[in-house]
Amino acid sequence: MKTKVYIFLAVFCYWAVNAQIHTPSGIIQGTSGNANVGIGTGSPMAKLQVDNGNILVRNFANVDNQSAIMIAHSINITNYDTFGTSVRTITESAGYNTYGLQFFTQETHATGQTEKLRILGNGNVGIGKMNPTNKLDVNGTIHSKEVKVDMTGWSDFVFKKEYKLPTLEEVEKHITEKGHLVNIPNEEEVLKNGINLGEMNAKLLQKIEELTLYVIEQGKKNEKQAGEIEFLKKKLLRIEKVTNSK
Template structure:
């Protein structure tokens, strides 16, 4: 009888061992007793190899949240041990993940599993593979990256959080192609104390085209923090400083006065003798800057045009006066010839 019972047990056990899991779990198939997880424990503690275990967390020490549920999946002996932690709705219903691989005796840091509802937090690089477009605030992006936002706050901020007050790090680098001079960039440059930024425009690539760096570009234009603009010069002291040639169809200069005062009766027109004396002593016309001043400080276009017009109007008065004298002389000559 005992032999018969033993044989039945052996055959039944062999039958169970020969069954394979078909992927379906019946009612009451997985059951765990309530057990608090020790989150300070080392990997593979409290769970057997090749098993799955569910833990309940209620104010566990060093847990990702005050309350939650932990699902742990352990592989072969000393192989990969993985944990998924589920927070409740009071923690925005998020999922965290950490693991320890072969030979690791400490857990890696918790990291959030990406979802579409909550903020994305990651200490690694965010990479999006594929040939499609990416959109922020839009479900139908038309470009590789499209950002839609309300009119009241449609902005993009690039902020350097590290470094001192005078950091020059924020920049936008645009490159394309494999030929020289294929890069342009915008960068915030500190031009005063406490990190006040000038906006600098770069072009003219001269570095490694396969490893672009903003330091290999040439500065072309700068808008300083005080509003001055420099083209070809990085220390503009005027609203627009240009180190080079300007080609324009028209230049308009606003003036606060003009030189027509020369034609007023009260104007004291210098005599030609006075003009000659000033030229002899000074080497230039009165009220006109000399060569040294022009080479050192340049000229004010509007002011110089007004001064030149003043001299032209004075010259016109001299011509008129000389013409009157010539006419009188011609009258006297005619009188003498008629005698």
């Protein structure tokens, strides 16, 4: 009887130290000391490590959004410990927003984490920026095949009859006094605040259209002057003929 008890206790202690649950899809195993749980691995390095599988967290009617978000404070996704990504929640105490997500890359599973992307609770996303104030803030270069900007207006009003085209004298005066074109931000403003691509493209188009009107106007003047010069040349030839005939 004592022998059976000893065997039972030994099995129980082994199970308590390294608990395993066998399922049709694999083994769920826990380790001693750090209370880590591994799914698909016998040596989990985090509170929950899942190898070669997906994690699904569903928010049913009896679980509020806050609880659903806080179920996982940190999720680490690794590839043989050489490269990985970890995701963790942001709470109000972080000082940026109430509930959000931080995405990290790391050189090893547990060390060297560097934040790469952050999603705040208000929907703002920051890449390389910890406190995004816009829907997308990027601290770096954006490389894209195409960028589409929605506009609320365009610069074709320059070609309407009621548009008052500034004279070249007025343009010259503004440049002399201000050091930049009318309605175009100066260097100090651009360096401080940046530019809005859509707004700036519209303003540059306005200047191009104004320049086009100046060129057309100058072309008409040149054509008129060419006609007057031709008329004077013919008149001069007639005068010369009359003078030579005397």
